[in-house]
Amino acid sequence: MKTSIATVSISGDLAEKLAAIAAAGFGAVEIFENDFLASDRSARDVGRMVRDAGLEISLFQPFRDFEGLPEPQRTRAFDRAKRKFETMNELGTDLILICSSLSPLALGGIDRAAEDLAELGEIAAAANVRVGYEALAWGRFVNDHRDAWEIVRRADHPRIGLILDSFHSLSRGIDSQSIRSIPREKIFIVQIADAPRLDLDLLSWSRHYRNMPGQGDLPVSDFMAAVEATGYDGYYSLEIFNDQFRAGSPRQTAVDGRRSLIYVMDRLKAEGRAMKGPSEATPLPPPARTSGVSFVEFATDAASGPSLATLLEAIGFHHAGRHRTKDVELYAQGDLRVVINTETEGFAHSSYVVHGTNVCALGLRMADADEAFARSQGLLASPFRQPVGPGEREFATIRGVGGSLLYLVPEEDALGPQWAADFELTANGGESGSAGLVAVDHVAQTVRFEDILSWTLFYRSIFDLTPLPPLEVPDPGGLVLSQVLENEDASLRIVLNGSQSTRTLSARFVSQFVGPGVQHVAFRSLDIFATVRTLASNGVALLPIPQNYYDDLDARFDIAPETLEIMRQTGILYDRDEGGEYFQIYLKALDGGFFIEIVERRGYRGLGAANAPIRLATQTRQTPAGIPAH
Numbered sequence: 001m002k003t004s005i006a007t008v009s010i011s012g013d014l015a016e017k018l019a020a021i022a023a024a025g026f027g028a029v030e031i032f033e034n035d036f037l038a039s040d041r042s043a044r045d046v047g048r049m050v051r052d053a054g055l056e057i058s059l060f061q062p063f064r065d066f067e068g069l070p071e072p073q074r075t076r077a078f079d080r081a082k083r084k085f086e087t088m089n090e091l092g093t094d095l096i097l098i099c100s101s102l103s104p105l106a107l108g109g110i111d112r113a114a115e116d117l118a119e120l121g122e123i124a125a126a127a128n129v130r131v132g133y134e135a136l137a138w139g140r141f142v143n144d145h146r147d148a149w150e151i152v153r154r155a156d157h158p159r160i161g162l163i164l165d166s167f168h169s170l171s172r173g174i175d176s177q178s179i180r181s182i183p184r185e186k187i188f189i190v191q192i193a194d195a196p197r198l199d200l201d202l203l204s205w206s207r208h209y210r211n212m213p214g215q216g217d218l219p220v221s222d223f224m225a226a227v228e229a230t231g232y233d234g235y236y237s238l239e240i241f242n243d244q245f246r247a248g249s250p251r252q253t254a255v256d257g258r259r260s261l262i263y264v265m266d267r268l269k270a271e272g273r274a275m276k277g278p279s280e281a282t283p284l285p286p287p288a289r290t291s292g293v294s295f296v297e298f299a300t301d302a303a304s305g306p307s308l309a310t311l312l313e314a315i316g317f318h319h320a321g322r323h324r325t326k327d328v329e330l331y332a333q334g335d336l337r338v339v340i341n342t343e344t345e346g347f348a349h350s351s352y353v354v355h356g357t358n359v360c361a362l363g364l365r366m367a368d369a370d371e372a373f374a375r376s377q378g379l380l381a382s383p384f385r386q387p388v389g390p391g392e393r394e395f396a397t398i399r400g401v402g403g404s405l406l407y408l409v410p411e412e413d414a415l416g417p418q419w420a421a422d423f424e425l426t427a428n429g430g431e432s433g434s435a436g437l438v439a440v441d442h443v444a445q446t447v448r449f450e451d452i453l454s455w456t457l458f459y460r461s462i463f464d465l466t467p468l469p470p471l472e473v474p475d476p477g478g479l480v481l482s483q484v485l486e487n488e489d490a491s492l493r494i495v496l497n498g499s500q501s502t503r504t505l506s507a508r509f510v511s512q513f514v515g516p517g518v519q520h521v522a523f524r525s526l527d528i529f530a531t532v533r534t535l536a537s538n539g540v541a542l543l544p545i546p547q548n549y550y551d552d553l554d555a556r557f558d559i560a561p562e563t564l565e566i567m568r569q570t571g572i573l574y575d576r577d578e579g580g581e582y583f584q585i586y587l588k589a590l591d592g593g594f595f596i597e598i599v600e601r602r603g604y605r606g607l608g609a610a611n612a613p614i615r616l617a618t619q620t621r622q623t624p625a626g627i628p629a630h
């Protein structure tokens, strides 16, 4: 697959954009005219800079309001085009994009447009360039690729071809099958963008909310399958207008772009819908199947480790082992494993130094850890290795949110061999102190608002997690966007939270405390009322929930009065959906903002979104610096 991306898709100045695009492994770049105009380099210099970075210029764009004009504007448009052809020669690219006209002066008429393009074809031939015509979804007369194709067909000039753009076609619901009858040599380039389904006018939707395949809701893979059916073997070029990408990291966005194209093409191949066999050197292994979190690792230091251990013991964990060679302690409860790492060197220590006490790693139980690792590498995840002691188990490891680690733990290792190999297990560990916690229900990671789409694509493409519709959760300091991703049997649920406001707890977690990372872990109990009793006898303080909340619960649901009374007194939150009931409690946050949640599900599928504003308001009251006093 030949991959390209438009400079408009990422942040930075032209040099930064080109460096990021080249580093991510793209073969080519679309130069957006504004990026060129704003550059202090000549066209020849820019061309050289592109080639020095190892890239080609796939396209120069856009050229607006060309076709169907009356005189004298028509002649002026042709003159303008000639000037741009000269610039293209200096840049060293042979393809320009003309998007369908928005001009109030344009006269319309399919033959008039075709004649204009045919005449321009002659001028293009003299300049040795080609012209691609694209239907903008909001074009005045031409806003459908089928009409654009008819104009190109009637222009009947070898220098005039069609440019397809998935957003313009899919946003209008145009059937992708109509692409299959277009001759491949008349498709000059194919632009790719996905988008979330939004009820917006087409122009605003396109200019602000486009995103990458795998991040949105449009049937981009059907569109690409139709393009493949023509035998097209040119560039797939990402053209993403997106406010978050404009504010994000150029390198990250460029890597995400390549990841997204590799991901959709892999899906097409897996479904037998791509024509050209395995064009990448090695095809990707199938999506990595996980059965959930195997263990949670905290990085801390010798001074803070004991209070974390005390907290774990108070919620039913017992000390289960000591690492044979490192300052790492193992805690267990049923099948749950938590490790506390107080090493003074290595990854966990660096993580502690940078972030304070934090969840520096998650172990994920994988059906096939080696395959999962190979897939992650094909999808450009960063691998991680550090020295291991003699006889110690080593897991394939990749970098996740905020530089934290994801250990890919073979399923068969999750409970047995690994721990005995690395740890001196405590004899007779005993379950006597258990609080009935049985699994990690979900992990919530707080990230920068601009990075939510990036991590969504990461989890979706590598681990086959499905994103649920994003939610906006009110925090006293602003709205928090919450994106839940889960695997098929919901044994792994990841929540990504991010906010644009700087005053939310999420924003403060990222800016003042830990940085992007795990803000809370939710453990699942089989009987939350019993868990609450155990926690109470261990003196664990729960987040107090306002009485108004319980009055409302009483009004909305038929909860038995005795049960509701216990919930009121202890701070158990409640929700219900078609599947059943949900109970939640929150522990008070640690100094860095990390906190533990405990839930019980009785068939319920969600994550208690309705309760999140109550919890956030309460937590904010307990962390009052969140709201400036004035």
Ligand SMILES: O=C(O)c1ccc(O)c(O)c1
Pocket: 061, 062, 097, 099, 134, 136, 165, 191, 206, 207, 239
């Ligand atoms: O939003 C626009 O104007 C615009 C310009 C050029 C394109 O290729 C496109 O898809 C949109």
Ligand SMILES: [Mg+2]
Pocket: 134, 165, 191, 239
């Ligand atoms: Mg386009």
